[in-house]
Amino acid sequence: MRGTARELRGIALAGGLIVATATAVPAQSPADRLALTGLRDSLAAIGDTAALRREYRASIGRDGPARRHPLAQLRLGLTALRLAELGADPDAGQALSHLRRVSEQHPGWPFAWHAEGLAETVRALWEQGDRLALGSRVGLGTLERAAGRHHRALDADGSYAPAALALAAIALGLRDTALFPETRDALRRAVRASRQAPADLLLAWGRIERAAGDPDSADLAFQRYAAAAGSVALSSLERARTGLAAGRTAAESLYFAGAASDDSGAVAGYRADLAPIAEDSQLARFDRLSGAERAGYLQRFWTDRDRYEMRADGERLREHYRRLLHARRSFALTVSRRFYGPADAYRSGSEELDDRGVIYVRHGEPAERLRPFVFGLMPNESWRYTRAEGDLLFHFSSGYDASGGGDLYDYRLVESVMDLRGAAEAPVDQLMLSRQTLSPVYARMLNWGAFGKARSRARERGIGQASIAVGTTTDSYE
Helix, strand or coil: CHHHHHHHHHHHHHHHHHHHCCCCCCCCCHHHHHHHHHHHHHHHCCCCHHHHHHHHHHHHHCCCHHHHCHHHHHHHHHHHHHHHHCCCCCCCHHHHHHHHHHHHHCCCCHHHHHHHHHHHHHHHHHHHHCCCCCCCCCCHHHHHHHHHHHHHHHHHCCCCHHHHHHHHHHHHHHCCHHHHHHHHHHHHHHHHHCCCCCHHHHHHHHHHHHHHCCHHHHHHHHHHHHHCCCCHHHHHHHHHHHHHHCCCCCHHHHHHHHHCCCCHHHHHHHHHHHCCCCCHHHHHHHHHCCHHHHHHHHHHHHHHHHHHCCCCCCHHHHHHHHHHHHHHHHCECCCCCCCCCCCCCCCCCCCCECHHHHHHHHHCCCCEEECCCCCCCCCEEEEEECCCCCCEEEEEECCEECCEECCCCCCEEECCHHHCCCHHHCCHHHHHHCCCCCCCHHHHHHHCCHHHHHHHHHHHHHHHHHHHHHHCCCCCCC
């Protein structure tokens, strides 16, 4: 408690100095911004909500122009924001009230917009944690609003790195490709405007460049990140991710060099990239290794797959990263919740990719991909993979019907075309005809007699069940 009291006295003194040194407020000076950043850092070290609330109420109770000063309002907003982060004001309403007042009165102050964006992010997390809030996109609108606030901060000062970092984190977290170009442009301006761009900003810039489809700019950013005292191992991994996805063989050496490091951030990245296709036992083995042994294990992991598929060394590794990048662009989950029901044949647990992405990362481009429109059906797709031992057929359905379902942007695996959302209301002949190029079984389901139709339906469902069982537990490159 004595430590907390000292910290609060220091915060109170810092707040007084902020106001005392800024009698005129035509613009936010670098000194003011530095003092506010220091105040926020000091608040971040305090976990005593009772003491923080007393300090907040004492500040609110002060009379005179000092309390109404915009910098004093920012101080109150930051204190309220810390209370919100600690759960004492979960919807961040008090923080937003103070911060909005300042940003409206002084739109040229980047710190105010940035702090408001942080408060909106806290509010979004509270919304997503509210189990009484229905829907699969809870909190996403608030996160988009937070991104807008960080954009406003960068409009006021293009070099303001904290806003650029927060903006990049939100854009990558939302996984909405429509946000990437504007975010990329904002980070480019922030890097150009910085005399010496911090390493974290360069890392975020590289990730946004890659997500937006510019591998050369991404590679340059990751090189600059390492040169700015960033993690060499993480730089190697990010450069490898970028180069391998572009099919560059030179990136293989970067991949294995980074894997030999015990940098925790890099190790977590390697594991995350391996997880979509590795078995639990393989991941457990990965977790037990370190340094050169880990790099050797990954070398064997990918070489074994090259040998099995009769491909040249490195082909499967490059293909894996190409698939990962494509899946994140084309099959990303842009929902904040996933609800499952009886008609869902598979539960991936992924928060990043829908079920199409799960299959794509494991097996690549299908031999045939159908996206037909059938009256009454929710958006859906069917994929066929040609296999000597029997084709794999996958049916994906988005949306919902009377049997349940998810979101229009969340495609789920189902066992049969009869399980597609809305199939009960769709014309059977159109449904069967829309899939007849996939397999002869669909013509039989349409044209045979009652007994033959029943057998064909059972056969078609069996193919779907077997395909899901194989497709979600193996990987291939054919």
